[in-house]
Amino acid sequence: MALTSAGLCGLFKSFRQEYQTVHTKTVDLDLTAPSAILAGRLIEELALDDRSYEVGLTTTGRWTLRLNNTTPHASQLGAFPFDKESVVLITGGAYGITCDIAQRIADLSKGKLVLVGRSPLPDEEPEETRSLDAAKLRMHLIAERKASGQPLVPAQIEQNLKRMLKDRQILANLQALEATGATIEYHSLDVRDEEAFGGLIDDVYARFGRLDGVIHGAGVIEDKLMRDKTPQSYANVFSTKVDSAMVLAKRLKPEQLKFLVFFSSVSGRFGNNGQCDYSSANEFLNKLADDLDRKWPGRVVAINWGAWDAGMVSDELRRIYASRQIYLIPVPEGVRFLEQELRLTGHREPEVTVACSVPQLARMVAGE
Numbered sequence: 001m002a003l004t005s006a007g008l009c010g011l012f013k014s015f016r017q018e019y020q021t022v023h024t025k026t027v028d029l030d031l032t033a034p035s036a037i038l039a040g041r042l043i044e045e046l047a048l049d050d051r052s053y054e055v056g057l058t059t060t061g062r063w064t065l066r067l068n069n070t071t072p073h074a075s076q077l078g079a080f081p082f083d084k085e086s087v088v089l090i091t092g093g094a095y096g097i098t099c100d101i102a103q104r105i106a107d108l109s110k111g112k113l114v115l116v117g118r119s120p121l122p123d124e125e126p127e128e129t130r131s132l133d134a135a136k137l138r139m140h141l142i143a144e145r146k147a148s149g150q151p152l153v154p155a156q157i158e159q160n161l162k163r164m165l166k167d168r169q170i171l172a173n174l175q176a177l178e179a180t181g182a183t184i185e186y187h188s189l190d191v192r193d194e195e196a197f198g199g200l201i202d203d204v205y206a207r208f209g210r211l212d213g214v215i216h217g218a219g220v221i222e223d224k225l226m227r228d229k230t231p232q233s234y235a236n237v238f239s240t241k242v243d244s245a246m247v248l249a250k251r252l253k254p255e256q257l258k259f260l261v262f263f264s265s266v267s268g269r270f271g272n273n274g275q276c277d278y279s280s281a282n283e284f285l286n287k288l289a290d291d292l293d294r295k296w297p298g299r300v301v302a303i304n305w306g307a308w309d310a311g312m313v314s315d316e317l318r319r320i321y322a323s324r325q326i327y328l329i330p331v332p333e334g335v336r337f338l339e340q341e342l343r344l345t346g347h348r349e350p351e352v353t354v355a356c357s358v359p360q361l362a363r364m365v366a367g368e
Contacts, residue, residue, distance in 0.1 A: 003287055007238065010283030013053055013271025018226055030058040053271075067353055078345040081258045086111035087208045089201070091191050091244065092217030092263070093117025094173045095166060097308050097334065101215060103173075104335050106182035113177065113184050114204055116197070116218070120188045122167035129164070137161060191218045191244035201251040210256055213342075217263040218244055219281070223274040237277035242284050249288065254296035259342060262289050262302040266355055269304045286351045293350035301341065306355025308334055327356040 009026040016024045027045055029038050041057045056063035082088055086109055092098030094115050106113055132140055141157050177184045189196040204211055220240050222233045245262060252260065267275045268282025282304070289302035307321065309328035321328065337354055 003284070003291060006287035007242070007280035007284045009054060009287075010268050010271065010279035010281070011276050013269075013283070014267070014273070014276040014279040015226065015271075016053060017271045017273050018276075025052055026054050028054070028056040030056070033059040067358060069358075072340060072344055072347075076345060076347070077340060077343040079343070080108045080339070081342055082109035082111050082212055084110040086212040087114065087204060087210050088112070088213045088215070089114045089116070089204065089211060090215045090217065091116045092215075092219070093119055094170045094177070094186055095119065097310055097331065098215065098217035098263070099173045099177075100331055100335050101217070101338055103177060103180070104339055105215075106177050106180040106184070108339070110181045111183070111212075112208060113182055114200075115184065115186045116191060116200065117186070117188060118190065118218075119166070119170060121186055122171055125164070125168055125171070130168075134161065134165060137164060191247070192239050194243070194247050194250075197244060197247045198251045201247070205253065211252065212257065213259040213261075214248060214252065214257070215261045215263070216245060216248060216285075219263065219278075221275070221278055223278070225274050226276045229276060234277040234280075238281045238284075241281040245285055245288055249292060254292075254298060257296065257298040259298060260289075260292065260296075260300045261338070261341075262286075262300075264289075264302040264304045264351075266304050266306045266353060268302075269351075269353055290350040293348060299348070300350060302351050303338070303341065304351065304353040304355075305329065305334070306353075306357065325357060325360050329354065329356055 012024045012026055016022070025045075027042065029042070031038075037059055038057060041062070045055060045057065045062070052064045054065055082105060088105055088109070088111060090098055090102050090105075090113060094102070094117055099115075102113055102115060105111075129137060129140060138157065138161050141160055142152065145152055145157070174184060174186060187200055189200065191197045201211070218240060220237055222237050224233065248260065262285040264282040264285045265278065266272075267279045268284075268286055271279050282302075286302045286304065289300050293300040306326075307328050309330050318328070334354070341352065
């Protein structure tokens with residue numbers, strides 16, 4: 001499938017989830033095959049009453065995707081690919097699962113980690129609030145507004161509280177990373193901006209003379225059903241992952257790179273209600289990984305993560321998942337899996353799906 005149309009596959013997977021009475025599938029044609037053969041195979045495909053959602057048609061036959069459950073043997077695991085001389089770039093900031101991943105890489109390598117996030121680097125928190133938990137900090141913010149004569153706006157107070165708690169966590173995470181003995185940098189920029197993000201990549205090469213690995217975990221979600229989704233919202237979600245991935249594809253030096261890991265999602269592999277934009281973006285990453293892995297000497301892989309048992313999952317979403325017997329990835333297990341994937345030797349799978357409930361997800365998308 002051409003990269004220019006790769007996102008459409010994810011779009012229609014989500015369309016299929018939201019409009020289950022409409023039968024949809026993406027058909028990938030080998031355009032080097034004779035037109036008459038392709039036309040005949042396409043007509044046959046239209047007549048098939050199956051639940052395949054992604055099909056390839058060539059002169060040699062019909063191809064569909066099947067997930068294979070594999071557990072690497074210890075003999076397939078080599079040494080961790082990064083050491084104290086290594087330079088690793090991680091997008092996604094100093095917060096959430098990308099920070100958990102960064103912590104493990106820092107622990108094992110003691111190398112140089114360059115973290116990129118949207119959040120500005122926070123100032124040190126005032127001493128008067130450092131020891132306050134969330135409840136006491138909320139009361140402190142309320143008291144501040146009363147003392148200043150400002151009106152009490154609960155939504156504003158909660159927004160300020162959320163920002164302060166996140167800033168506090170970012171600073172704590174950066175301190176924990178530095179405590180490993182690794183060299184840590186944090187850069188606040190928009191990864192969609194080729195001049196800013198590309199400039200940072202060029203600067204890393206200029207200062208360190210190398211870039212050994214990249215973990216691309218940046219992404220945003222703005223979930224809404226397709227009928228309610230605006231073009232602006234779609235573009236924001238799609239471009240955060242895709243535009244930044246294309247900057248990496250253009251600016252990285254593949255001859256030096258050991259690993260490029262795209263954090264994709266099961267929504268790209270299976271589709272999901274309310275995530276047509278996110279599905280499209282992640283399916284683009286899947287296809288980009290396949291393309292680059294065939295061309296570059298180092299490993300390029302898109303990991304289709306299921307939901308992690310982390311802060312972004314609301315209690316309501318947990319209940320929905322539980323009702324469908326879809327379980328969350330414990331953070332230590334997710335980190336362990338990525339470490340294992342980085343240590344694999346002799347494997348070139350460009351797309352990997354990691355979830356606690358892959359069979360349930362597969363049955364759901366098949367309409368079973």
